[in-house]
Amino acid sequence: xxxxAKLTGDTVEVKVIISHPxxxxxxxxxxxxxxxxxxxxxxxxTLNDKPVLEMQWGxxxxxxxxxxxxxxxxxxxxxxxxxxxxxxxxxxxxxIAVVQG
Amino acid sequence: xxxxxxxxxxxxxSATALLLPLRAMAAVWNKAAFxxxxxxxxxxxxxxxxxxxxxxxxxxxPDRAENGAIVQLEVNSRIPNTEAIAVFVEKNPTAxxxxxxxxxxxxxxxxxxxxxxxxxxxxxxxxxxxQYFTASKNVVVLENGCG
Numbered sequence: 060x061x062x063x064a065k066l067t068g069d070t071v072e073v074k075v076i077i078s079h080p081x082x083x084x085x086x087x088x089x090x091x092x093x094x095x096x097x098x099x100x101x102x103x104x105t106l107n108d109k110p111v112l113e114m115q116w117g118x119x120x121x122x123x124x125x126x127x128x129x130x131x132x133x134x135x136x137x138x139x140x141x142x143x144x145x146x147x148x149x150x151x152x153x154x155i156a157v158v159q160g
Numbered sequence: 161x162x163x164x165x166x167x168x169x170x171x172x173x174s175a176t177a178l179l180l181p182l183r184a185m186a187a188v189w190n191k192a193a194f195x196x197x198x199x200x201x202x203x204x205x206x207x208x209x210x211x212x213x214x215x216x217x218x219x220x221x222p223d224r225a226e227n228g229a230i231v232q233l234e235v236n237s238r239i240p241n242t243e244a245i246a247v248f249v250e251k252n253p254t255a256x257x258x259x260x261x262x263x264x265x266x267x268x269x270x271x272x273x274x275x276x277x278x279x280x281x282x283x284x285x286x287x288x289x290x291q292y293f294t295a296s297k298n299v300v301v302l303e304n305g306c307g
Contacts, residue, residue, distance in 0.1 A: 129266070
């Protein structure tokens with residue numbers, strides 16, 4: 060997971076890229092076999108362990124999901140954490156501190 | 161009990177066990193809404209009713225997308241007390257793309273990339289208190305992105 064959190068004025072802009080195939084379950088491989096669905100379902104973002112953004116995703120989010128969001132309540136050095144869980148029960152998390160933009 | 165059934169029970173039980181900590185941190189994935197094929201069924205799955213058209217929902221997406229696999233979408237709600245933004249693509253095999261829920265100082269504004277199977281409206285529904293607001297934008301898709 061790649062993350063960046065920059066403070067400009069009173070708003071922190073957070074950008075996140077997650078490596079994930081986001082397979083719909085409708086695509087076939089080179090041998091004509093269906094590739095099983097494999098996609099992120101739940102994403103939680105916390106600011107200093109307090110929830111700020113909760114997302115539910117379907118198969119319509121593009122491969123290697125990209126996300127930008129904005130926080131009014133964050134300061135320099137604050138900790139932003141992103142957690143995701145997919146339909147196969149796999150999960151990962153990433154963490155970054157807010158820096159000056 | 162057949163062997164296959166037995167294995168199924170064991171796997172379901174262990175899956176439930178794995179999911180328990182997750183339920184503590186986030187809501188359960190809305191299967192009914194995400195697996196619905198039709199837009200109105202997906203909306204029903206999210207308990208959306210009586211949506212009001214609004215000019216205070218800004219949608220930034222290309223008029224024409226070369227590749228439907230990656231369509232960049234920005235949504236910005238200027239509706240006071242926006243709690244959630246739901247994104248739908250009317251003509252996708254499953255219409256609901258995602259639901260984004262904000263709290264504790266997160267601004268109701270997101271940028272992400274979505275898949276579009278064919279030329280369609282992107283429909284946004286904003287939840288503010290007990291009310292729902294909506295806006296749409298049409299995107300012409302030149303190459304299918306929903307394999």
